[in-house]
Amino acid sequence: xxxxxxxxxxxxxxxxxxxxxxxxxxxxxxxxxxxxxxxxxxxxxxxxxxxxxxxxxxxxxxxxxxxxxxxxxxxxxxxxxxxxxxxxxxxxxxxxxxxxxxxxxxxxxxxxxxxx
Amino acid sequence: xxxxxxxxxxxxxxxxxxxxxxxxxxxxxxxxxxxxxxxxxxxxxxxxxxxxxxxxxxxxxxxxxxxxxxxxxxxxxxxxxxxxxxxxxxxxxxxxxxxxxxxxxxxxxxxxxxxxxxxxxxxxxxxxxxxxxxxxxxxxxxxxxxxxxxxxxxxxxxxxxxxxxxxxxxxxxxxxxxxxxxxxxxxxxxxxxxxxxxxxxxxxxxxxxxxxxxxxxxxxxxxxxxxxxxxxxxxxxxxxxxxxxxxxxxxxxxxxxxxxxxxxxxxxxxxxxxxxxxxxxxxxxxxxxxxxxxxxxxxxxxxxxxxxxxxxxxxxxxxxxxxxxxxxxxxxxxxxxxxxxxxxxxxxxxxxxxxxxxxxxxxxxxxxxxxxxxxxxxxxxxxxxxxxxxxxxxxxxxxxxxxxxxxxxxxxxxxxxxxxxxxxxxxxxxxxxxxxxxxxxxxxxxxxxxxxxxxxxxxxxxxxxxxxxxxxxxxxxxxxxxxxxxxxxxxxxxxxxxxxxxxxxxxxxxxxxxxxxxxxxxxxxxxxxxxxxx
Numbered sequence: 227x228x229x230x231x232x233x234x235x236x237x238x239x240x241x242x243x244x245x246x247x248x249x250x251x252x253x254x255x256x257x258x259x260x261x262x263x264x265x266x267x268x269x270x271x272x273x274x275x276x277x278x279x280x281x282x283x284x285x286x287x288x289x290x291x292x293x294x295x296x297x298x299x300x301x302x303x304x305x306x307x308x309x310x311x312x313x314x315x316x317x318x319x320x321x322x323x324x325x326x327x328x329x330x331x332x333x334x335x336x337x338x339x340x341x342x
Numbered sequence: 343x344x345x346x347x348x349x350x351x352x353x354x355x356x357x358x359x360x361x362x363x364x365x366x367x368x369x370x371x372x373x374x375x376x377x378x379x380x381x382x383x384x385x386x387x388x389x390x391x392x393x394x395x396x397x398x399x400x401x402x403x404x405x406x407x408x409x410x411x412x413x414x415x416x417x418x419x420x421x422x423x424x425x426x427x428x429x430x431x432x433x434x435x436x437x438x439x440x441x442x443x444x445x446x447x448x449x450x451x452x453x454x455x456x457x458x459x460x461x462x463x464x465x466x467x468x469x470x471x472x473x474x475x476x477x478x479x480x481x482x483x484x485x486x487x488x489x490x491x492x493x494x495x496x497x498x499x500x501x502x503x504x505x506x507x508x509x510x511x512x513x514x515x516x517x518x519x520x521x522x523x524x525x526x527x528x529x530x531x532x533x534x535x536x537x538x539x540x541x542x543x544x545x546x547x548x549x550x551x552x553x554x555x556x557x558x559x560x561x562x563x564x565x566x567x568x569x570x571x572x573x574x575x576x577x578x579x580x581x582x583x584x585x586x587x588x589x590x591x592x593x594x595x596x597x598x599x600x601x602x603x604x605x606x607x608x609x610x611x612x613x614x615x616x617x618x619x620x621x622x623x624x625x626x627x628x629x630x631x632x633x634x635x636x637x638x639x640x641x642x643x644x645x646x647x648x649x650x651x652x653x654x655x656x657x658x659x660x661x662x663x664x665x666x667x668x669x670x671x672x673x674x675x676x677x678x679x680x681x682x683x684x685x686x687x688x689x690x691x692x693x694x695x696x697x698x699x700x701x702x703x704x705x706x707x708x709x710x711x712x713x714x715x716x717x718x719x720x721x722x723x724x725x726x727x728x729x730x731x732x733x734x735x736x737x738x739x740x741x742x743x744x745x746x747x748x749x750x751x752x753x754x755x756x757x758x759x760x761x762x763x764x765x766x767x768x769x770x771x772x773x774x775x776x777x778x779x780x781x782x783x784x785x786x787x788x789x790x791x792x793x794x795x796x797x798x799x800x801x802x803x804x805x806x807x808x809x810x811x812x813x814x815x816x817x818x819x820x821x822x823x824x825x826x827x828x829x830x831x832x833x834x835x836x837x838x839x840x841x842x843x844x845x846x847x848x849x850x851x852x853x854x855x856x857x858x859x860x861x862x863x864x865x866x867x868x869x870x871x872x873x874x875x876x
Contacts, residue, residue: 249539251520252595282538284515285481286595292477300371313512316487321480 231257232279235265241272241341243333247279254283255290262294262305271303274336278309288321295326308336370469371404374462379406381455382435387424390435392463394470397598400432403466410434426451428460430467485610488512492617499621500628506535509618510589514538516614517575517607519591520600521568526587526622535587542568542590557588559608568592575603577612579619586622589615637700641673644704648675651711657683659754663844663874664689668867669852675867676703677813678710689754690718693811693869694747695766702743709738710745710788723751728762728785728796735789744789748781748811757803757875762796764788767814770829772836774806803875808840815868819855827858844872 231254232247242265248254262273275291283291298305307318308330318324330336360373360380374392382390389407393400393414400414411420419425419434424446426433433456437446450456492509499505506524514522521539525532525546532546532553543566546553555561556576563574571592579587589611593600648670656664666679676696683689694710696703713734721727728749735745746766752759761769765787768780785796803809812832819827835854839847848870855868 251518252597252599282511282515284518284595285477285484286518286597288481289477289597313491313508317484320483320487321477 230254233257233261235261237265237268237270238337240270241274241337242270243274243276243337245276245279250277250280250283250287250291252284252286252290255287259290259294263297266297266301266303271298271301272340273298273303273305274333274340275305275307276309276333276336277307277311277314280314281311283314283317288317288323291323292321295323299326304340306330306336306340308333370462370465374459374466375404375406377455377459377462378404381450381453381459382406384455385435385450385453386438387435388438390433392428392431392433392459392466394431394463394467400434403431403463407436409436426456428463431463433459433463485516488516489613489617492614492621500625502622502625502629505621505625509614509621510536510538513589513611513614513618514591517591517603517611518595519575519593519603520595521571521592523568523590524587525590527585532588540568540570540592548585553588563590572600573602575607575611577608577615579615579622581619581623586619586626589618640701644701645673647704647708648678651707652679653681656681657689659683659689659752661754661876662689662752663872663876664691665844665848665872667848667852667870669864669869670867671815671864672699675699676707677815677867677869678707679811679869679871680711680714681871682715684718684751687754688723689752690723691750691752691809691811691871691873692747693766693769693813693871694745695813695867695869696745697743702740706735706739706743706745710735710747714749723749723760723798725762725796725798728764728788729794732764732785732788732794732796733792736792739789744787746787748784750781750809750811752803752873758800759803759809760798760800762798764796767812767817767829769809769811770833770836771801771803772808772810772833772840774804776837778833803873805875807875808836809871809873810836811871813867813869815864815866816851816855816870818866819859819868820862820865821858821860822862827855831855831858844874848872 230248231250234245236243236245244258244261246254246258250258258275265273295305305327306329307327309332310318310329315329318329330339360376378390378392387407389405389409391405391410392403394403402410402412422436424435424437426447492512499508510522510524523537523542524535526535527548530548532548534542534544543564546564550564552561552564556563557578563576567576567590568574573594574590574592576588576590578585579589591611594603594607652668653666656666664681666681668677668679670677676699678692678694678696680690680692692714696706696710713731717727717731721730745764747764748761748766748769750759750761750769761781763769763782763784765785768782771779771781773779779801781799781801783797783799786794810832817827817829817832832851835851839850842850851870852868
């Protein structure tokens with residue numbers, strides 16, 4: 227038994243929110259990438275990752291998130307994060323994710339600003 | 343596979359496009375894709391792909407045309423694929439129709455477009471390496487920050503539960519582990535505090551030789567440490583005075599699965615454990631201090647309750663001397679006594695001993711005190727009153743708690759003393775002629791059996807008779823030879839000093855008990871009630 231990541235997706239008008247619950251590691255990162263790329267195929271170009279249910283992320287998970295960010299830049303889409311623990315937020319800043327994907331305190335603020 | 347003879351106009355257009363892309367910083371990838379597509383059309387192949395070598399596998403960077411795999415592991419190329427070695431990668435292509443692949447590769451290898459592709463792939467490789475190195479540098483900063491944060495927690499986080507969770511999660515994430523467990527050393531064994539990602543052994547003996555070897559990096563991991571984990575790493579959490587626990591992590595992740603931990607991982611985890619040790623120790627000491635403070639507050643409150651309950655003095659009873667004395671072994675004791683005059687002039691005498699100490703005992707004493715006074719008023723002295731009191735005590739206290747009690751009621755006019763002894767030490771009635779009667783009759787301690795029955799007996803106190811009700815703290819006081827003061831010692835003392843005023847006698851008894859103990863600390867509460875008919 228390992229700590230798996232559960233994902234749920236909320237498709238909204240012009241934007242999709244991916245909710246994670248659990249460890250963002252290799253397996254968890256791949257699950258997020260799979261969900262994100264599926265949404266891109268469906269035509270969503272604005273994605274919000276709500277990490278309220280995630281307390282832990284490792285370097286493999288971060289590298290996969292960076293790949294998703296690169297993909298979003300390539301297609302001129304937008305990716306944002308919200309509801310991060312202080313530890314994860316700090317990690318994202320150090321690892322440079324925050325430079326290309328904005329971090330929001332809560333989902334409401336994220337949705338309104340990413341749609342703008 | 344020979345040159346397709348593209349028109350000069352198309353070629354010029356393609357070169358213009360490539361030139362424009364080369365001047366644009368963000369166009370590097372598109373340039374590689376465009377170059378590859380140009381190369382594919384130039385050489386008339388169905389599909390072509392540029393691959394970078396990564397960890398023994400070939401990973402596709404870009405492709406033109408369909409049908410080429412994204413990843414080639416173990417270097418095994420499918421039949422019909424041509425291949426050209428580039429620095430740090432390869433160009434793979436599938437020719438149109440059956441051709442000699444070796445010859446085809448030779449044909450394209452000296453082509454200027456091929457050289458450009460090799461250069462583009464090399465540039466991409468360098469960029470990837472740089473990105474990877476930057477990632478590693480950043481992640482080292484994350485590690486340092488984690489060490490720093492846990493160090494900060496020494497001063498800020500005193501919630502042991504939150505701190506333990508934070509330590510385990512950070513250890514697992516820092517080491518790219520899939521699983522982890524945190525153990526705390528308690529009473530000579532490592533107790534599992536929490537686990538992440540799977541089960542772990544509930545405990546280990548502190549001196550477990552297999553675990554000790556593993557913790558110092560000198561042996562195999564105990565099989566049940568993280569059952570099912572293939573690779574394990576564990577380090578002790580130690581402070582100056584010794585070990586406090588251990589952190590174990592399992593299965594180091596990479597993009598291709600799990601593998602063993604590196605030597606540098608042990609160093610990182612050890613550094614982290616050192617910081618964690620300080621934080622945990624600090625939180626533990628804080629918790630201890632809080633607990634001590636809580637106990638002190640509780641004891642102080644219990645002492646106050648007890649102080650309020652104990653009689654402020656003995657009621658004056660014409661024709662009699664009456665006095666009481668009480669000294670707890672600790673701040674709050676489990677003994678209780680009461681002396682009171684009832685409305686009809688009768689005098690009540692009570693000595694009780696509640697099992698346990700501290701706040702629970704003080705609360706039980708409080709219950710006994712109020713229930714006894716109420717029942718005496720409602721029912722009057724007698725077995726029925728004691729049976730109701732017994733049921734009440736049983737219902738309002740924990741199952742293993744009980745009270746022994748000697749309860750007496752004196753009619754001062756007649757000298758008749760009714761008494762009931764609920765499992766308490768026999769009271770001593772020293773007659774004027776020197777004979778001793780032990781007042782034992784009554785029943786079992788209160789609170790043990792809800793259906794217990796009690797009986798009341800009566801004696802008549804004649805002039806010169808002395809009654810002594812006491813608690814076992816007097817008779818069970820011991821000396822360094824482990825001998826008890828005993829009931830015999832008490833009776834001898836009463837006999838020897840019976841003519842002294844009660845105010846002096848009640849001080850002489852504990853003094854004699856103290857001398858008998860020869861400086862040993864008082865082990866139990868001591869209570870005395872003395873009544874003499876003058």
